[in-house]
Amino acid sequence: xxxxxxxxxxxxxxxxxxxxxxxxxxxxxxxxxxxxxxxxxxxxxxxxxxxxxxxxxxxxxxxxxxxxxxxxxxxxxxxxxxxxxxxxxxxxxxxxxxxxxxxxxxxxxxxxxxxxxxxxxxxxxxxxxxxxxxxxxxxxxxxxxxxxxxxxxxxxxxxxxxxxxxxxxxxxxxxxxxxxxxxxxxxxxxxxxxxxxxxxxxxxxxxxxxxxxxxxxxxxxxxxxxxxxxxxxxxxxxxxxxxxxxxxxxxxxxxxxxxxxxxxxxxxxxxxxxxxxxxxxxxxxxxxxxxxxxxxxxxxxxxxxxxxxxxxxxxxxxxxx
Numbered sequence: 001x002x003x004x005x006x007x008x009x010x011x012x013x014x015x016x017x018x019x020x021x022x023x024x025x026x027x028x029x030x031x032x033x034x035x036x037x038x039x040x041x042x043x044x045x046x047x048x049x050x051x052x053x054x055x056x057x058x059x060x061x062x063x064x065x066x067x068x069x070x071x072x073x074x075x076x077x078x079x080x081x082x083x084x085x086x087x088x089x090x091x092x093x094x095x096x097x098x099x100x101x102x103x104x105x106x107x108x109x110x111x112x113x114x115x116x117x118x119x120x121x122x123x124x125x126x127x128x129x130x131x132x133x134x135x136x137x138x139x140x141x142x143x144x145x146x147x148x149x150x151x152x153x154x155x156x157x158x159x160x161x162x163x164x165x166x167x168x169x170x171x172x173x174x175x176x177x178x179x180x181x182x183x184x185x186x187x188x189x190x191x192x193x194x195x196x197x198x199x200x201x202x203x204x205x206x207x208x209x210x211x212x213x214x215x216x217x218x219x220x221x222x223x224x225x226x227x228x229x230x231x232x233x234x235x236x237x238x239x240x241x242x243x244x245x246x247x248x249x250x251x252x253x254x255x256x257x258x259x260x261x262x263x264x265x266x267x268x269x270x271x272x273x274x275x276x277x278x279x280x281x282x283x284x285x286x287x288x289x290x291x292x293x294x295x296x297x298x299x300x301x302x303x304x305x306x307x308x309x310x311x312x313x314x315x316x317x318x319x320x321x
Contacts, residue, residue, distance in 0.1 A: 012124065019046045022046070034285070067254075074109050075109070075111050087103045131193065134160075134193040135194050135196060136185075136195050136196070141240070144253065152170050153259060156185040169256045197272050268281045299316055
């Protein structure tokens with residue numbers, strides 16, 4: 001302050017932090033004759049303003065927020081159950097988890113800005129799981145032969161058991177050929193209700209009419225949404241990673257033989273983690289063994305080569321006496 005007075009400079013405005021510091025220091029000494037930058041009335045006004053801010057913070061309206069874990073649980077329930085409302089979630093918390101929360105409290109922590117909060121119907125994944133046994137999916141993939149010509153592969157699978165119902169190849173893809181393959185894949189005494197396919201040009205209205213005659217309702221996936229047919233897309237990726245990425249098909253007949261051998265291995269010998277684990281064509285559960293890490297004395301392990309040794313299947317057989 002002496003520097004400002006000597007240089008005849010106008011003092012700079014104080015920041016809020018400096019004002020609070022002056023108010024704090026004024027409690028420890030006689031401040032009235034000291035300030036040269038501010039007037040005593042100004043310092044008193046700052047003190048009153050600080051008190052008003054403090055009292056506003058202390059008497060802020062509303063109740064205390066519920067614990068963070070409970071807020072996250074409410075968000076999880078709202079996202080996982082799109083058809084539930086705040087009263088349903090409050091009842092679920094009270095009756096099953098012994099957490100007493102009012103519906104108004106649940107509504108206060110509802111995910112208003114979350115895109116999932118606007119969804120009031122089941123997700124595609126939920127629909128697929130509920131109708132897995134009645135769902136059949138199909139899709140195309142391509143393979144390049146040794147002479148650089150493209151060969152199409154049609155895959156038809158049952159989603160509930162992950163079993164490949166049919167698989168065939170053709171160099172010229174048409175709707176008539178696809179209809180014939182679907183007729184061969186789906187038996188007359190089937191229990192399926194829906195067929196999932198994308199919007200490829202081959203899946204024409206004529207094909208959908210033929211599928212309806214087979215007793216199936218067609219479910220077309222949205223445009224550019226491969227995840228809507230995720231099971232079949234994953235199967236195509238498995239075929240590439242475990243078979244076609246290691247092969248150079250010489251022609252269509254060679255490719256058909258390779259794919260059919262791999263499909264037989266897929267249905268009868270390849271474990272699937274989503275089945276428990278299990279095998280699509282395995283009708284019985286693995287036998288219970290008392291000693292998990294040792295074999296019985298009269299059994300031995302045999303190995304069967306698949307695709308020239310690309311894969312192997314292992315089984316137990318009784319040892320010769």
